[in-house]
Amino acid sequence: QPVADRLLRPIESTYPTWNNSQKVDYIVVLGGGYTWNPQWAPSSNLINNSLPRLNEGIRLWRENPGSKLIFTGGVAKTNTVSTAEVGARVAQSLGVPREQIITLDLPKDTEEEAAAVKQAIGDAPFLLVTSASHLPRAMIF
Template sequence: MLFLLKKYVAGFLMPLPLLLLIAFFALALLWFTRWQKTGKSLLTVALVLLTILGIQPVADTLLMPSEKEYQARYELRENSQQDVNYIVVLGGGFTYNPEWAPSSNLLNNSLFRVAEGVRLYYRNPNSTLIFTGGAGVNQISSAEVAAQVAQSLGVPADKTITLSTPKDTEEEAYEVDKLIGKKPFLLVTSANHLARAERFFLARGMNPIVAPANQLAITSPLHPWEKYFPSATYFQHSERAWYEFLGSMWQSIKPTGQPATIPENEDHQSDKEKSQ
């Protein structure tokens, strides 16, 4: 129940739904009340914010604080020479349509995470890929869909493990801890999510080695029309910045404890077999 409440509240607090609610409220004031000045002011604010949040310099300035420590790929980081036996790829957006190409079932940030995980696997062929993420309303889990994509790209099935019960990052850390304990591992997730994710694993005394994927905040040159024309792509960057801010705030105030996931005696091998 707490998980669903968190998702619904966060959904309404995201920039697009929130600004649309403000805009419709402003229209209601303009059409049905005498509060014309208030309605005009609210509508102006909503439209201005919808515009500037879709401009690259604004959006990426908002996003950069969550990504600035993770702009460099894994090989360029200080601890990139450490031997690892596990690569943990955190789940994200997905759907499941068996008629689609496997990669088409990974939405938004998920495909980039899996692609980076597979790339790192080929650099560390003795490692095992661990995919996390629950099923939600789909037939199979995010972890299983990700494993299917990895296997379609040539990763052997016996080199993938799926942890299909976690619903969020805290539960992902809990399940990975049960599986590999304190062994070092590569932690693959979106660059803007990595700081928050790493904190969950470190809180359990684990040894993650960060491997950022899907860097979004652009610091390299762009054409003027790419920077200053409002774009849905850059509005999404603003949304991602706000999402991570809300997530960090929740992480700082949420009581710590053991997430209620699969029982301790459940064999993770069953998840591994389902991914084959």
């Protein structure tokens, strides 16, 4: 996807990335596309940009010992498990202890995700993980 990457690069470069200089207590991974089939490997339930978001969230969590990983996103109409819970289950399958995970499974869109994160952690600094095409909308809040 070289064309898509080239188009998204200016969006990504608009926002600062974490440079490992300040440790944080929270890493927030915004919800994305998913499905739920308990018969599948946990990570197979994450679709589109959701798995790369989760992988980056776990990488940042490992770089910030003692931090909490927050997954956001409600239940889609065709699923019985929320996107936040699917993210948590995948993270657990990759070695993140459940007590290090917070799920915010009521938000249905980016604005609601931002409000739920604010309610959960107040003004504490955090790292935000999303996809490049979602950054402009996510940064509004």
